[in-house]
Amino acid sequence: MRQRLNRRKRQESGDSKDRWMITYADLITLLLIFFIIMYAMSRLDVEKYAIVTESLQLTFKSGDSLLEKGSGITGSADKYRSKNPAPTAPGTDNSTANKNANSGSTKPLTDREQAFRKQEEQLQSLMKVIQEYIKSNNLEDQIFVADLAKGITITLSDRFLFDVGKADLKAGSSQTLDRLASLFRKLDTVISIEGHTDNQPIGRGSRYKDNWELSGARALSVLRYFIDSAKLNAAEFQYAGYADTRPSADNSTEKGRQKNRRVEITVLRQLQK
Template sequence: MSRRSKRRGKREPGDHRDRWMITYADLITLLLIFFVIMYAMSNLDSGKYDVVTQSLQNTFNQSNSLLDQGEGLGGTAGQAITKNPPSQIQGEDPGEGEGSPSGSETGTPDDEDQPLTEREEQFRSQEQELQNLFNVITQYIEDNKLENQIFVADKPQGISITLSDRFLFDQGKAALKSDAAPTLSKLASLFRDLSTVVSIEGHTDNVPVGANATYKDNWELSGERALSVLRFFLDKEKLDPDGFQYAGYADTRPTGDNTTAAGRQKNRRVEITVLRQLQP
């Protein structure tokens, strides 16, 4: 038994000597597969290649080329689509150019000849209405020597009419002065036929109301002043309430310097703005 086991022990190392051949055989197999693939790829089917080439050529020739007079795969000129027309139409007299009646290159009518859309018509009508309003109010201020009490300006949001608090109210009060009635009636006559909204805003300086004041603070005072003007238009002049809006902003939107008397006087105001409701 001992001899047999020794013989088996000597033969076991011999079983591992040929295992490298397995790896070698795998490597040879992979190399063979690699060369078969390479050989297969080297034999190009000319018929299929022609079909693919023709298909790509047709695709490029029929698409819109970004290059002027670009070429397709086959070397033929592709179609060129440009936004601007050629500088000279074939058959046109070279002497004709800009400024001549028949020198239009696009063949399309001018923008002035294009009919306006409904919105453009409304916008032009609104702008004309606001311009007329601006001119009438400006003339009224000049005729009545109110340049220091009423200011009118054409702003992006609309025609702004600023009235000084001295013209409308007593100090710390929100009841309208009787002297303000003719001017407010004039404005009402201009607002009566407007097709837009009129915004009325009350503003104050930053000085707090007195301890014995009727109103709690500047917020309440500014809101009541704007409301007094609105009530005049609605109750006295019988204007349509759907065409108005009002708000009080206290001292949050100053136009002057609150550290000076002149600046504070400028901030105490009521702004009436005829709003632009259409944009170009």
């Protein structure tokens, strides 16, 4: 009897040791099924895929963008406030459609916008005339013109305008200043005149206390010429002296100091009220 019980216990213990193989076999079977399903799903119908992608592309191309206050893909969203042109039908000339849309939707320019546009045309014309004048009179080393963000800047070297340490205009500078005055007369904007010096102290023979007084006096001399001699409108001018605080070159060299001794006349991008 005891032997029979021991034999049954050994059989039961052997069976329990092999039960993990059933779970393992089930897991392997499930994984195999999973990969078969994934493989089956990964096989695309190329023709159906092409049809779907083409349909999506046509839908989004013909839609009116909501981000630009359009009426959306379906054409029903905010359709009364849509600012985008209607989508063109296949075969329609895009250039013709754009011209038609622009002719009907473009807003007319305001008076201020038209004034700014007119002023910009005048500034570009002014710059070309001055460039031609500089070239024809061989003044490249004494007069410089540049189109900056604030306006058209005409830089005059101090050698062209003044003697050393003085603020009285040279007689030879009147021809150029008269030419500039004739151009300024046609403009309706503000003209800024700025005097600049190098960082060297004023000599004993000068009547000016320092570079601040000298730079301001030189700018004022140019301003006085435009107002008193050329009879331009004083309300269209402003002037300032900056001494050596705004150098355009290195003050440690003679060539750099020469560039810093200058008067800048800037026709500002600014409308008169």
